[in-house]
Amino acid sequence: DAGITQSPRHKVTETGTPVTLRCHQTENHRYMYWYRQDPGHGLRLIHYSYGVKDTDKGEVSDGYSVSRSKTEDFLLTLESATSSQTSVYFCAISEGGLGETQYFGPGTRLLVL
Amino acid sequence: QQQVKQSPQSLIVQKGGISIINCAYENTAFDYFPWYQQFPGKGPALLIAIRPDVSEKKEGRFTISFNKSAKQFSLHIMDSQPGDSATYFCAGENAGNNRKLIWGLGTSLAVNP
Numbered sequence: 001d002a003g004i005t006q007s008p009r010h011k012v013t014e015t016g017t018p019v020t021l022r023c024h025q026t027e028n029h030r031y032m033y034w035y036r037q038d039p040g041h042g043l044r045l046i047h048y049s050y051g052v053k054d055t056d057k058g059e060v061s062d063g064y065s066v067s068r069s070k071t072e073d074f075l076l077t078l079e080s081a082t083s084s085q086t087s088v089y090f091c092a093i094s095e096g097g098l099g100e101t102q103y104f105g106p107g108t109r110l111l112v113l
Numbered sequence: 114q115q116q117v118k119q120s121p122q123s124l125i126v127q128k129g130g131i132s133i134i135n136c137a138y139e140n141t142a143f144d145y146f147p148w149y150q151q152f153p154g155k156g157p158a159l160l161i162a163i164r165p166d167v168s169e170k171k172e173g174r175f176t177i178s179f180n181k182s183a184k185q186f187s188l189h190i191m192d193s194q195p196g197d198s199a200t201y202f203c204a205g206e207n208a209g210n211n212r213k214l215i216w217g218l219g220t221s222l223a224v225n226p
Contacts, residue, residue: 042202042218043157058213090156099145099164099206102214104156 003027004105006091012111019078021108023091025071029103030096032074034058034066036087037107043090049074050096081112116140117205119217126224132190134220136203139184143205147214148177148188151200160201161188193224 003026013019023032033048035058045058047066055066063085065077078085091105118137126132138146147162163170163177163186170177176189190197200221204214 040218043216045213048213092156099162101147101159101162102157104158107154107156 004091004093004103006089006105006108008108009106010109012113013081014113015082016080019081019110019112021076021078021089021091021110023074023076023105025074025093027093027103028071029093030071031094031100032068033092033094033102034064034074034076035090035092036060036085037090038087046076046089078110081110083112086110086112116215117203117217119203119220121220122218123221124223126190126193126222128193128195128224128226130193130224132188132193132197132222132224134188134201134203134222135185136187136217137183137185138205138215140205140207140215141184142207143215145206146177146179146186147204147206148175149202149204151202151219153199157202190222193222195224195226198222198224 005024007022034046035043037043044060046064049055049068067075089108092102094100094102116139120135148160149157150160151157161172161175163179165181168179174191179186200219202219203217206214
C-alpha cells in the first residue's frame with residue numbers, strides 16, 4: 001500500500017462521541033486525501049491537504065475536520081459521530097502533479113452505534 | 114452533481130470474455146482519465162490511465178478507448194479472468210481543480226470460471 005498506514009483499522013463507537021482517524025505516509029508526498037466509501041455512492045472526498053497546514057474541503061465535509069501538522073500525518077476528526085458516518089474511510093496520497101497516481105491506504109471501517 | 118457517469122453498475126462475464134465498462138464526463142476541462150481497480154477489503158489501485166491527446170491506450174489485457182468529441186471513455190478487459198473480479202472506478206481530473214479526482218460510482222465485475 002505504497003507506505004501508507006491507517007489507524008485504527010476498525011472502530012466501533014457511539015453516537016455523539018468524537019473520533020479521530022490517522023493516516024501516516026512514508027513517501028513524503030505533498031497531497032493527502034480523506035475519502036469515505038459507501039455502497040451506491042462510490043468514493044466521496046471529505047477533505048484534502050496540499051501541504052503542511054494547507055487543507056481544503058471536499059464534497060462531503062460537514063461534520064468532519066482535518067489537521068496536518070507534519071508532512072507524514074493527516075488526521076480526520078469526526079466532531080460528534082452520527083450513524084450516518086458509519087462507513088469505510090480511505091486515506092490517499094499523491095505527489096501532486098497533474099496525472100499523478102493517488103495511492104490508497106488499507107482503509108478504516110467505522111461503525112457508529 | 115455527478116460529473117462522471119459510469120455504467121453498468123454491475124457486470125457478469127464468462128471467463129475468456131470481454132468486459133466493457135463505460136464512462137461519460139461533462140467537464141471539458143478534464144485532461145486526465147484514470148481507471149482504478151479495487152478488490153474486496155482493499156483500497157483502490159491505479160490500473161491504467163489516459164490523456165485526451167490519444168484515442169486508445171493498451172496495457173496487457175486492459176485497454177482504454179477515449180472519444181473526446183463524445184466526452185466518453187471506456188475500459189475493455191480482454192480474455193477476462195476470475196482474478197479480474199473487482200470493482201472498477203473511472204475518474205476525471207483537470208489541472209485547475211487542485212489535484213482532485215472526480216469519480217464515477219463504480220462497476221462491480223464478476224468473472225465466472
